[in-house]
Amino acid sequence: MAELRGSFGVARNHLLTRWFGTEDLHRLEVYESKAGGYAALRKALLDMKPADLVNEVKTSGLRGRGGAGFATGVKWSFINRDAPGPKYVVVNADESEPGTSKDRYIMENSPHMLLEGIMIAAYAVGANQAWVYIRGEYDGPHRMLVEAIAEARAKGYLGPKPMGVNYPLDIQLYRGHGAYICGEETALLESLEGKRAQPRSRPPFPAVKGAWARPTLLNNVETLSTVPWIINNGGAAYVKFGTEKSPGTRLMSVSGNVRKPGVYEVELGQTFRHVIMELAGGPPEGRRMKVFWPGGSSAPVLPESMLDTHTDMEALAAARSMGGSGGVIVMDDSHCVVKAASRLLRFYAHESCGKCTPCRVGGDWAVRTYDRILANEGSQVELGILERVADGLQNGRCLCGLGDSAGWVIDSTFRHFREEYEDHALRHTCKVGSHA
Ligand SMILES: Cc1cc2nc3c(=O)[nH]c(=O)nc-3n(C[C@H](O)[C@H](O)[C@H](O)COP(=O)(O)O)c2cc1C
Numbered sequence: 438m439a440e441l442r443g444s445f446g447v448a449r450n451h452l453l454t455r456w457f458g459t460e461d462l463h464r465l466e467v468y469e470s471k472a473g474g475y476a477a478l479r480k481a482l483l484d485m486k487p488a489d490l491v492n493e494v495k496t497s498g499l500r501g502r503g504g505a506g507f508a509t510g511v512k513w514s515f516i517n518r519d520a521p522g523p524k525y526v527v528v529n530a531d532e533s534e535p536g537t538s539k540d541r542y543i544m545e546n547s548p549h550m551l552l553e554g555i556m557i558a559a560y561a562v563g564a565n566q567a568w569v570y571i572r573g574e575y576d577g578p579h580r581m582l583v584e585a586i587a588e589a590r591a592k593g594y595l596g597p598k599p600m601g602v603n604y605p606l607d608i609q610l611y612r613g614h615g616a617y618i619c620g621e622e623t624a625l626l627e628s629l630e631g632k633r634a635q636p637r638s639r640p641p642f643p644a645v646k647g648a649w650a651r652p653t654l655l656n657n658v659e660t661l662s663t664v665p666w667i668i669n670n671g672g673a674a675y676v677k678f679g680t681e682k683s684p685g686t687r688l689m690s691v692s693g694n695v696r697k698p699g700v701y702e703v704e705l706g707q708t709f710r711h712v713i714m715e716l717a718g719g720p721p722e723g724r725r726m727k728v729f730w731p732g733g734s735s736a737p738v739l740p741e742s743m744l745d746t747h748t749d750m751e752a753l754a755a756a757r758s759m760g761g762s763g764g765v766i767v768m769d770d771s772h773c774v775v776k777a778a779s780r781l782l783r784f785y786a787h788e789s790c791g792k793c794t795p796c797r798v799g800g801d802w803a804v805r806t807y808d809r810i811l812a813n814e815g816s817q818v819e820l821g822i823l824e825r826v827a828d829g830l831q832n833g834r835c836l837c838g839l840g841d842s843a844g845w846v847i848d849s850t851f852r853h854f855r856e857e858y859e860d861h862a863l864r865h866t867c868k869v870g871s872h873a
Pocket residue numbers: 500501502503504505506507512529530531532533534617618619620621622623655656657658660661837838839
């Protein structure tokens with residue numbers, strides 16, 4: 438993979454990437470001596486009670502960075518830490534969402550920051566064992582984590598008595614099975630258990646019945662990597678960043694037609710104009726921005742005219758989209774939206790696990806309909822089919838969010854680019870005539 442650029446910790450509001458770029462930050466010794474690493478774990482184990490940790494994360498207002506944006510502290514409080522028997526922490530490092538590479542950026546730059554967050558979370562919810570389910574193709578990050586875990590074991594931070602406290606902790610790695618669906622939390626748990634990755638019906642939710650039917654906290658890499666900062670500085674300090682309902686910062690991986698693709702730490706509430714035009718340098722010379730996906734390929738698209746939309750979750754919901762996985766995909770005016778949507782639908786149809794009918798059948802219908810439209814065989818009938826298929830995929834009709842995502846691609850490109858669809862389906866022309 439290409440070397441990623443990014444925002445190395447220079448700004449006041451770089452909470453996660455503050456120390457990125459420090460030589461050998463991935464080594465435990467450097468993480469501790471230069472970046473104040475493992476101070477939060479020490480504080481958590483020696484000075485705080487598990488309930489205090491949960492409350493601190495609740496106070497921070499941190500929301501999951503994996504896609505759904507669920508309140509992290511609230512999720513932690515769902516685990517009954519006093520229930521008898523084992524509880525687990527499972528870390529979602531599958532990162533297969535097109536356009537998303539921010540978890541990789543964390544694992545490659547500061548693997549110990551993630552490990553520290555996992556250990557604090559495990560202590561908070563009463564778990565002694567954690568797994569990191571890491572995307573199978575992520576060789577580099579996997580290697581970094583293998584080395585970091587070995588260092589943490591050698592230092593005794595993982596083991597029977599971390600920081601001298603009688604609370605055994607261990608973290609193991611599990612390499613993912615190479616399908617997008619493996620990142621969906623319940624499919625991930627199936628895969629971790631050695632089964633085919635297909636989503637489970639909910640309830641019960643993983644907090645009640647997760648890995649091996651035990652109470653399980655499942656969080657994204659970035660979510661957990663934010664925890665050491667919160668424990669060090671306090672939840673009240675975290676809410677000073679971002680907006681009232683979407684506090685803090687998040688990493689955004691900006692890709693596509695921009696001059697400086699890369700991963701940037703952005704304070705929530707900044708505009709997408711700032712992220713795309715300033716941080717990522719805007720479209721190439723002579724091109725105009727046309728459309729962007731604000732939260733990975735699964736988030737409904739927004740047209741260039743909505744560049745001033747703010748990055749917080751409420752503003753995105755008001756714009757009928759979402760922050761999703763933090764992957765910002767930018768397309769300029771040399772590309773045809775209908776072709777891009779068709780390409781994405783092919784992805785979702787291919788990645789459908791087939792367990793639920795709307796997703797299995799709907800994705801396929803959409804692909805065949807797009808094929809007819811792009812072969813200049815479309816008519817009003819095809820446009821009607823796409824609209825009905827999009828409707829059939831959304832609003833909880835599928836077992837998991839994969840179906841919704843496929844539906845949103847159709848729905849949102851229709852909403853903002855109806856004319857391009859009509860050009861293709863009714864007039865059999867493409868004003869862009871591109872290679873999208
Ligand atoms: C098809 C699909 C793929 C997903 N892939 C990922 C992924 O790669 N990484 C991730 O953290 N969350 C992914 N999610 C979201 C997870 O199901 C889950 O909401 C998240 O890991 C919870 O962690 P958080 O609360 O820290 O965000 C995916 C969801 C769906 C529907």
